Amino acid sequence: MTRQLVRDAMVPDPHALDASSSARDAGESLSRDAVRAVLVTENGALVGVVTRKTLVREVVANGRDPERTTLGEIAEEPNATVEAAMNLDDAFAFLEEHDYERVPVVEDGKLVGVLSRSGVQRRLAEDEPPEDLIEV
Numbered sequence: 001m002t003r004q005l006v007r008d009a010m011v012p013d014p015h016a017l018d019a020s021s022s023a024r025d026a027g028e029s030l031s032r033d034a035v036r037a038v039l040v041t042e043n044g045a046l047v048g049v050v051t052r053k054t055l056v057r058e059v060v061a062n063g064r065d066p067e068r069t070t071l072g073e074i075a076e077e078p079n080a081t082v083e084a085a086m087n088l089d090d091a092f093a094f095l096e097e098h099d100y101e102r103v104p105v106v107e108d109g110k111l112v113g114v115l116s117r118s119g120v121q122r123r124l125a126e127d128e129p130p131e132d133l134i135e136v
Contacts (some may be wrong), residue, residue: 010113019072048075
C-alpha cells in the first residue's frame, strides 16, 4: 500500500478572493448555501478567512461600507491549515481531534486546496482491502 498524502485527497484550486476584494464580494460568495467561509489570499498565499459572522461583526455592526472595506482589513487567521505533503492518516487524526469538517491546504505558504473530513474518509476507504481478502 502506498503512503497517501493530503494532496491525494484534497480539493485542488479552491475558490478564494484576493485581500483587495471588498466585503461585499465576500457577502455575495457567502450568500450561497454551500459556502461557509471565504478564503482570502494575497499573491497566492493564504492570509485569512472571512465568514458570515466576520462580516456581521466587522462590517455591519461597525457601520463600515462593504464596498470600501477590503477583505485584507477584516480577514481572520484560519483556525488551522495542513500541509499538502502531510500524511493523510495524520491529517484525518488532526481533523477528528479538533472536530474540523474542512481545513485549507497550503504548500510553501500558498493556498493549494481544501481538505474535508468526508473526502479523507472516502479516500482512505478506497485503499482498504475488501472484507473477503482480510485474514482473520
